Amino acid sequence: MVDGVHTFFKDGLRLDGRRKDELRPIKIKAGVLKRADGSCYLEHGGNKIMAAVYGPREVHPRHLQHPTRAIVRYRYNMASFSVDERKRPGPDRRSVEISKISREAMESVVLKEQFPKTVVDVFIEVLQSDAGTRAAGINAAAVAMADAGIPMKGLVTACAAGKISGEVVLDLCKEEDNYGEADMPIAIVPRTGEITMIQMDGHMTFDEFREGLELALKGCRQIYELQREALIERYKSGVEGEE
Amino acid sequence: MDAGKMPRIVVPGDLLSEEPAKVGEGAYIEDGKVYASVYGVLDKKDRIRVIPLAGKYIPKRGDTVIGSVTEISFSNWILDIASPYEAYLHISEYPRRIEPGEMSKYIRVGDLIVATVLDVDWSMMVELTLRENQFKVLRGGRLLEISHTRVPRLIGRGGSMISMIKRESRCSIFVGQNGRVWLQGKPENMKLAAQAIEMVVREAHTPGLTNRVVEFLRANR
Numbered sequence: 001m002v003d004g005v006h007t008f009f010k011d012g013l014r015l016d017g018r019r020k021d022e023l024r025p026i027k028i029k030a031g032v033l034k035r036a037d038g039s040c041y042l043e044h045g046g047n048k049i050m051a052a053v054y055g056p057r058e059v060h061p062r063h064l065q066h067p068t069r070a071i072v073r074y075r076y077n078m079a080s081f082s083v084d085e086r087k088r089p090g091p092d093r094r095s096v097e098i099s100k101i102s103r104e105a106m107e108s109v110v111l112k113e114q115f116p117k118t119v120v121d122v123f124i125e126v127l128q129s130d131a132g133t134r135a136a137g138i139n140a141a142a143v144a145m146a147d148a149g150i151p152m153k154g155l156v157t158a159c160a161a162g163k164i165s166g167e168v169v170l171d172l173c174k175e176e177d178n179y180g181e182a183d184m185p186i187a188i189v190p191r192t193g194e195i196t197m198i199q200m201d202g203h204m205t206f207d208e209f210r211e212g213l214e215l216a217l218k219g220c221r222q223i224y225e226l227q228r229e230a231l232i233e234r235y236k237s238g239v240e241g242e243e
Numbered sequence: 244m245d246a247g248k249m250p251r252i253v254v255p256g257d258l259l260s261e262e263p264a265k266v267g268e269g270a271y272i273e274d275g276k277v278y279a280s281v282y283g284v285l286d287k288k289d290r291i292r293v294i295p296l297a298g299k300y301i302p303k304r305g306d307t308v309i310g311s312v313t314e315i316s317f318s319n320w321i322l323d324i325a326s327p328y329e330a331y332l333h334i335s336e337y338p339r340r341i342e343p344g345e346m347s348k349y350i351r352v353g354d355l356i357v358a359t360v361l362d363v364d365w366s367m368m369v370e371l372t373l374r375e376n377q378f379k380v381l382r383g384g385r386l387l388e389i390s391h392t393r394v395p396r397l398i399g400r401g402g403s404m405i406s407m408i409k410r411e412s413r414c415s416i417f418v419g420q421n422g423r424v425w426l427q428g429k430p431e432n433m434k435l436a437a438q439a440i441e442m443v444v445r446e447a448h449t450p451g452l453t454n455r456v457v458e459f460l461r462a463n464r
Contacts, residue, residue, distance in 0.1 A: 116365075149295050150298075153255065153278070
């Protein structure tokens with residue numbers, strides 16, 4: 001175990017100079033892929049995510065279609081080159097789990113009854129990984145879905161809080177995630193405050209959990225503004241991908 | 244569109260009104276407040292609605308569409324109408340009485356036709372008819388596919404934009420509600436019309452568009 005006190009904080013600042021409630025830098029661009037119905041490129045710290053959305057479209061295989069509403073399919077995948085040690089291509093248990101919970105995070109906001117028998121396909125490719133990829137993926141997915149014109153109650157925003165050296169902080173970076181004591185990603189619908197995803201890896205007391213949740217909610221509110229901005233900017237400059 | 248005023252872009256979940264009001268497409272009411280449900284342009288002129296900037300064409304009764312035949316079943320032509328849903332044209336909806344065996348004599352697989360949506364039922368089965376238009380198979384022209392969300396702008400108020408493009412490019416143009424556009428004319432005129440249409444699609448929500456399109460057409464004739 002690493003000696004937390006000396007390694008994670010120096011003069012009250014974290015390894016990358018951030019305060020405990022500061023997010024890493026984020027860049028979001030909507031409408032970057034010509035072929036997809038909706039798309040988003042997102043950077044969050046060292047994370048680089050590409051999201052593509054197709055739909056609503058006919059479901060193949062047919063037996064998966066639902067007679068009175070659309071279904072949502074979500075594929076989270078890490079590119080082989082996204083991590084230091086080459087990741088073998090294809091879904092692994094972690095990707096399958098992340099895909100499932102991310103789908104559940106997004107599904108509840110989609111107005112599925114408007115498109116019976118169709119599917120909304122969401123593809124998240126992690127091009128570079130730096131802790132917090134599932135949250136970044138959800139943020140990109142929401143923007144890509146809006147970009148595709150999918151009707152939704154609101155956007156979904158995700159962010160992670162964690163614990164390092166006994167301190168609850170916002171938005172863990174890779175080293176903090178690998179050597180820290182807890183990691184808690186959450187996803188919310190900022191419009192309603194509903195939580196659509198919450199996970200915890202590690203140990204937190206109930207008070208620490210409360211603190212982490214508060215921090216993550218604050219982080220989500222900031223990210224939500226960036227998601228909105230990306231969509232509004234996209235229209236203003238008429239980026240490629242527009243037909 | 245308001246001439247000269249930049250429209251307000253909204254994103255799903257944006258609050259559009261704190262009080263209940265009549266809503267149209269792209270907006271919904273919850274707890275007495277109105278929110279946007281799609282990414283689009285806010286329009287408060289009559290009902291509160293959001294004109295989508297993207298999305299798939301969902302057929303509704305009365306729409307006139309351009310479809311391409313993908314299959315002929317025993318008594319239906321099955322068509323692709325650029326939608327997540329395919330459409331059926333029953334043999335009885337052909338303007339004349341014909342026998343099931345001779346269906347491909349009149350409309351073949353691969354043909355493009357203009358048809359009207361007769362009905363869309365709860366299971367999204369789309370039925371078309373040819374009885375409401377001057378029926379013909381579209382040949383000898385060019386097909387453009389644009390986002391159906393741009394069709395109202397391409398047509399313009401009372402047909403003003405499309406009539407102007409037809410006139411200035413000297414082409415006959417038919418715009419389907421499903422975003423398919425049929426051009427007919429001399430190749431260089433069709434090319435000009437296509438460029439003008441692409442310009443409308445790109446700049447649909449900017450003010451002063453009609454004048455710019457006229458200028459473009461006149462400059463490049």
